[in-house]
Amino acid sequence: xxxxxxxxxxxxxxxxxxxxxxxxxxxxxxxxxxxxxxxxxxxxxxxxxxxxxxxxxxxxxxxxxxxxxxxxxxxxxxxxxxxxxxxxxxxxxxxxxxxxxxxxxxxxxxxxxxxxxxxxxxxxxxxxxxxxxxxxxxxxxxxxxxxxxxxxxxxxxxxxxxxxxxxxxxxxxxxxxxxxxxxxxxxxxxxxxxxxxxxxxxxxxxxxxxxxxxxxxxxxxxxxxxxxxxxxxxxxxxxxxxxxxxxxxxxxxxxxxxxxxxxxxxxxxxxxxxxxxxxxxxxxxxxxxxxxxxxxxxxxxxxxxxxxxxxxxxxxxxxxxxxxxxxxxxxxxxxxxxxxxxxxxxxxxxxxxxxxxxxxxxxxxx
Amino acid sequence: xxxxxxxxxxxxxxxxxxxxxxxxxxxxxxxxxxxxxxxxxxxxxxxxxxxxxxxxxxxxxxxxxxxxxxxxxxxxxxxxxxxxxxxxxxxxxxxxxxxxxxxxxxxxxxxxxxxxxxxxxxxxxxxxxxxxxxxxxxxxxxxxxxxxxxxxxxxxxxxxxxxxxxxxxxxxxxxxxxxxxxxxxxxxxxxxxxxxxxxxxxxxxxxxxxxxxxxxxxxxxxxxxxxxxxxxxxxxxxxxxxxxxxxxxxxxxxxxxxxxxxxxxxxxxxxxxxxxxxxxxxxxxxxxxxxxxxxxxxxxxxxxxxxxxxxxxxxxxxxxxxxxxxxxxxxxxxxxxxxxxxxxxxxxxxxxxxxxxxxxxxxxxxxxxxxxxxxxxxxxxxxxxxxxxxxxxxxxxxxxxxxxxxxxxxxxxxxxxxxxxxxxxxxxxxxxxxxxxxxxxxxxxxx
Numbered sequence: 001x002x003x004x005x006x007x008x009x010x011x012x013x014x015x016x017x018x019x020x021x022x023x024x025x026x027x028x029x030x031x032x033x034x035x036x037x038x039x040x041x042x043x044x045x046x047x048x049x050x051x052x053x054x055x056x057x058x059x060x061x062x063x064x065x066x067x068x069x070x071x072x073x074x075x076x077x078x079x080x081x082x083x084x085x086x087x088x089x090x091x092x093x094x095x096x097x098x099x100x101x102x103x104x105x106x107x108x109x110x111x112x113x114x115x116x117x118x119x120x121x122x123x124x125x126x127x128x129x130x131x132x133x134x135x136x137x138x139x140x141x142x143x144x145x146x147x148x149x150x151x152x153x154x155x156x157x158x159x160x161x162x163x164x165x166x167x168x169x170x171x172x173x174x175x176x177x178x179x180x181x182x183x184x185x186x187x188x189x190x191x192x193x194x195x196x197x198x199x200x201x202x203x204x205x206x207x208x209x210x211x212x213x214x215x216x217x218x219x220x221x222x223x224x225x226x227x228x229x230x231x232x233x234x235x236x237x238x239x240x241x242x243x244x245x246x247x248x249x250x251x252x253x254x255x256x257x258x259x260x261x262x263x264x265x266x267x268x269x270x271x272x273x274x275x276x277x278x279x280x281x282x283x284x285x286x287x288x289x290x291x292x293x294x295x296x297x298x299x300x301x302x303x304x305x306x307x308x309x310x311x312x313x314x315x316x317x318x319x320x321x322x323x324x325x326x327x328x329x330x331x332x333x334x335x336x337x338x339x340x341x342x343x344x345x346x347x348x349x350x351x352x353x354x355x356x357x358x359x360x361x362x363x364x365x366x
Numbered sequence: 367x368x369x370x371x372x373x374x375x376x377x378x379x380x381x382x383x384x385x386x387x388x389x390x391x392x393x394x395x396x397x398x399x400x401x402x403x404x405x406x407x408x409x410x411x412x413x414x415x416x417x418x419x420x421x422x423x424x425x426x427x428x429x430x431x432x433x434x435x436x437x438x439x440x441x442x443x444x445x446x447x448x449x450x451x452x453x454x455x456x457x458x459x460x461x462x463x464x465x466x467x468x469x470x471x472x473x474x475x476x477x478x479x480x481x482x483x484x485x486x487x488x489x490x491x492x493x494x495x496x497x498x499x500x501x502x503x504x505x506x507x508x509x510x511x512x513x514x515x516x517x518x519x520x521x522x523x524x525x526x527x528x529x530x531x532x533x534x535x536x537x538x539x540x541x542x543x544x545x546x547x548x549x550x551x552x553x554x555x556x557x558x559x560x561x562x563x564x565x566x567x568x569x570x571x572x573x574x575x576x577x578x579x580x581x582x583x584x585x586x587x588x589x590x591x592x593x594x595x596x597x598x599x600x601x602x603x604x605x606x607x608x609x610x611x612x613x614x615x616x617x618x619x620x621x622x623x624x625x626x627x628x629x630x631x632x633x634x635x636x637x638x639x640x641x642x643x644x645x646x647x648x649x650x651x652x653x654x655x656x657x658x659x660x661x662x663x664x665x666x667x668x669x670x671x672x673x674x675x676x677x678x679x680x681x682x683x684x685x686x687x688x689x690x691x692x693x694x695x696x697x698x699x700x701x702x703x704x705x706x707x708x709x710x711x712x713x714x715x716x717x718x719x720x721x722x723x724x725x726x727x728x729x730x731x732x733x734x735x736x737x738x739x740x741x742x743x744x745x746x747x748x749x750x751x752x753x754x755x756x757x758x759x760x761x762x763x764x765x766x767x768x769x770x771x772x773x774x775x776x777x778x779x780x781x782x783x784x785x786x787x788x789x790x791x792x793x794x795x796x797x798x799x800x801x802x803x804x805x806x807x808x809x810x811x812x813x
Contacts, residue, residue, distance in 0.1 A: 028716065028742075028769060033605050034680035036636060036715025036770045039742060046531075047717075047742050055529045055571075059578040062527055063518035066509055070519065074509055074648055077589060077599070080657050106464075116465020118663075129672035131785050132548055140668055140787050147674075150657040157659040160597040161496065164470075167595040217666060217676040221655045227586045227603050230677055240675065241783040241791070242682055243775040246767055248722070248731045254778045256811040258727065258761065258799065261550045265557070268459045272554065274478065274693055279452040304466040 024048065033227070035234030035242075078156035082207050085155070089202035090177025092184045092195050098174055099181050101341055102163040105301060110185050111144070116304075117164075120144050121185045125212055145186030149217055151209040155179045165300055165345055176201045188212065290360030293353050297346045302361065309340065310365075318365035329362070330355050447488075454479040456489055457556055461545060469497035470596075472539060474560030477686065477710070478693040483534065483738060483745040485563035487618050492625040493539050493561070495660070496595030499645050503629045508613070512589075512650035515580030522629050525613055528570035533612070533635070534744045536712045538562035538681045540638045540665060540790040547786045550808045555691035558796060558808055559684075562712070564745040567633055569614030572607050585651035589658075590632050593647040600641045600665075601655040601677075602634060610635045613646065636714030636743035637679045638790075640665055670785030681714035683774055684793040685721055685748070685766035696804035701756035707734070709764050710745045716769035718746035727761030727797060727811045728776060734764070742769075760800040761811065777812040 026045040028037045039047040041056055066074075078084040090098075099111075106117040113119025123141025130140045141147075144154060159175045161167050170178070180190070180201035187194050191205045219233035220226065233239050266272075294302075294312075301309040310317035321329055333354050336342035343349045349357075411426060447454070456473035463471030472493040475485055492498070503522050511517035542561035545551050552558055581604065588607050591599040602611075612633040615622060622628045627644025634641050640660060655661075655677070666674040687709035690696050699705055711718045717740055722731040734750040748764065767773045780794040799809045 030770050032609070032715070033603055034637070034715060036680055036713070037717070037742065038609055048739075049531075049533060051531065052529060055574060058574070060528060060574065061578055062524045063520040066511065066517055066519045070509070071511060071517070075511065075650065077591070077650070077656055079654065081654070116467070126672070128668060129670065131670050131787055133786060142663065142668070144663075148663050150662065153657050153659050153662050161595065161659070164496070167496065167597070216672070217674050219677070221677055226655065227605065230603065234680070237772060238783065240678065240682065241775055241780045241793075242772040243779055244771055244773060246722070246773045251729055251731070253728055253776050253811065255813045256728065256776065256778055257813065259549050259810045259812050260799070261553055261808060264553055265459065265461055265545070265551045267461065268457045268554070268557065270455060270457060272693065273453040275453055276450045278449055300467050300469065304460070
């Protein structure tokens with residue numbers, strides 16, 4: 001019995017020695033582009049995972065070749081060298097009107113922000129050095145004019161992702177116009193001068209734009225050495241804030257003291273709770289017919305008062321609105337009023353749906 | 367017998383309701399024993415034995431669930447958590463959104479309830495830029511083109527035809543903890559570090575798909591673009607695509623959740639979750655980076671020099687103590703109790719090598735044990751047994767080290783290099799202040 005136990009211990013030790021070599025994990029090397037590890041796929045192992053080694057030698061001929069039209073339909077990115085810029089043109093003045101109609105509701109007049117969504121204009125590049133190390137200090141201003149390195153990013157993003165609630169609804173002429181308006185309001189030069197109302201942005205003069213913060217980023221990812229520059233950047237941990245010293249005793253830390261929470265952020269949904277109880281019963285009744293359409297089309301602006309639109313649940317604001325009478329309110333919603341575009345910017349909504357939505361919003365604000 | 371049992375369960379329900387009014391457990395038992403002298407004594411399990419004040423009501427009496435027929439087993443064809451777990455949910459805050467709009471916002475994983483290293487699919491943190499897209503899998507197409515000899519279009523069935531692999535990786539938004547560069551703001555582990563989750567992903571190695579396409583060696587970069595309203599896109603070095611990148615269509619054994627990019631998402635293990643493009647539409651290979659909106663105007667780390675770090679891919683070594691934490695504190699402990707300190711460590715640059723704990727705000731450290739699986743670019747659990755002393759205050763911190771040799775920086779060390787306006791990639795040491803009564807608060811050690 002004793003002998004037997006002895007043997008099994010010896011066996012365990014042997015297994016442990018082997019395991020640290022290669023039985024339980026493939027080789028790890030610190031040679032990744034990001035300064036981290038890569039793992040070989042060797043002897044049926046990938047790190048700690050078993051793998052089917054047959055797979056790595058295969059070339060699987062799946063899928064089909066896209067047609068020329070399919071490629072044209074999806075390959076719509078716009079690059080800094082002008083690749084992908086569409087035909088078309090638009091003036092600053094046209095852009096002004098389109099911006100008011102489609103963009104101001106979220107980004108504020110002239111892109112000045114203030115309603116919770118990104119501020120697009122204003123500020124100075126020198127503000128990027130601002131560090132709010134004490135309360136009341138100015139923040140860095142990260143706008144198109146002070147921060148964005150390429151104008152191609154702007155026109156590409158407007159075409160693919162804006163307006164927020166109805167992306168891809170603008171024509172090529174319209175995206176040139178809105179881009180021209182935003183460049184002008186950021187005082188960014190086209191053809192060597194800041195554009196006036198009548199000036200037109202097109203595929204050709206687009207390439208004369210040099211964004212003010214073009215050189216504000218590192219490592220340099222352009223050109224033949226772009227990827228190697230990234231590798232070099234991550235090779236030095238000091239560049240990205242990594243520490244390599246593991247101090248265990250009497251560690252010094254620049255007179256660090258305890259900083260406690262000043263004003264606690266408590267605005268969380270649902271509220272904090274770790275209780276294990278049965279949930280409160282929901283009130284019964286059918287869902288209001290306008291609820292879903294409201295959430296899809298209107299909640300973006302009407303959920304909170306941050307946008308200046310009467311927010312659902314705000315009795316005072318809605319009492320004021322409803323003084324105009326149901327028919328007038330519905331009519332305003334259909335035609336648009338103030339900063340609100342017709343039908344909240346979704347022409348697909350029927351008048352009957354708008355009426356349901358207004359009824360839902362007002363009846364939930366009593 | 368049957369009749370008696372029924373009576374007892376009804377009585378018990380009345381008593382449970384009344385117990386809510388009572389102030390302490392001990393008080394409840396005492397009162398319950400007196401109250402039940404007639405009605406309950408007759409119906410308790412041990413009847414006619416006289417009850418003692420120390421007897422636990424929950425043991426002495428039959429429970430409702432033991433005396434009634436349960437639900438039909440397939441009442442919920444897709445299972446749901448126990449109704450008692452309804453507070454274990456993702457949470458949002460208007461601070462991490464645009465004006466309270468929850469289409470471009472983030473929800474955070476309840477790390478205080480997280481067990482093990484696998485996040486349940488319903489609790490996986492979610493960040494979207496234009497709401498959650500719902501793609502019809504039958505109409506789903508992925509295009510791979512650009513500087514390749516053979517561009518292709520794949521359907522979902524095509525992608526599933528490739529040999530699959532399953533790997534466990536965390537996914538973290540580089541904004542995790544972004545609200546706290548200037549100091550602590552949230553008293554909650556969920557909001558301090560919950561912009562991350564960890565799951566077992568299943569899909570195909572991107573390298574396996576690309577093997578047949580003839581990617582031009584000059585194509586150093588790959589564009590990944592999504593199909594949602596924001597067409598979320600990013601530029602990735604081809605080298606990563608050829609290393610451990612995957613096209614994933616499943617998480618924790620089932621199809622991706624819509625919030626996570628159903629039906630197909632790009633997975634770049636260890637890198638910014640934002641690079642792991644959801645609702646993947648196309649991959650294009652080229653010689654120059656694309657300058658996408660989410661790699662210029664956002665997801666760039668502005669430093670005190672006024673210049674910003676771009677293409678900041680890996681999530682650096684990091685850790686957080688999840689027990690105790692502000693949500694799950696030590697108020698329930700008695701003086702002298704042994705208690706387990708546990709938490710999660712992770713690194714986008716390799717495996718976790720070690721985790722140290724400090725009880726004095728970072729002056730002295732002891733090594734904790736790692737437990738469970740230790741895998742590359744995956745959550746790793748750590749554990750340390752501590753003797754709780756009532757009346758003692760502690761500044762409890764964890765500090766992880768990874769296989770690549772990187773150690774989590776202190777708040778001051780990180781501040782020195784990045785400043786306080788970087789927004790992204792905050793991985794400095796987190797500290798909980800344990801108060802005399804066992805309460806736990808989020809603090810920072812900094813000058």
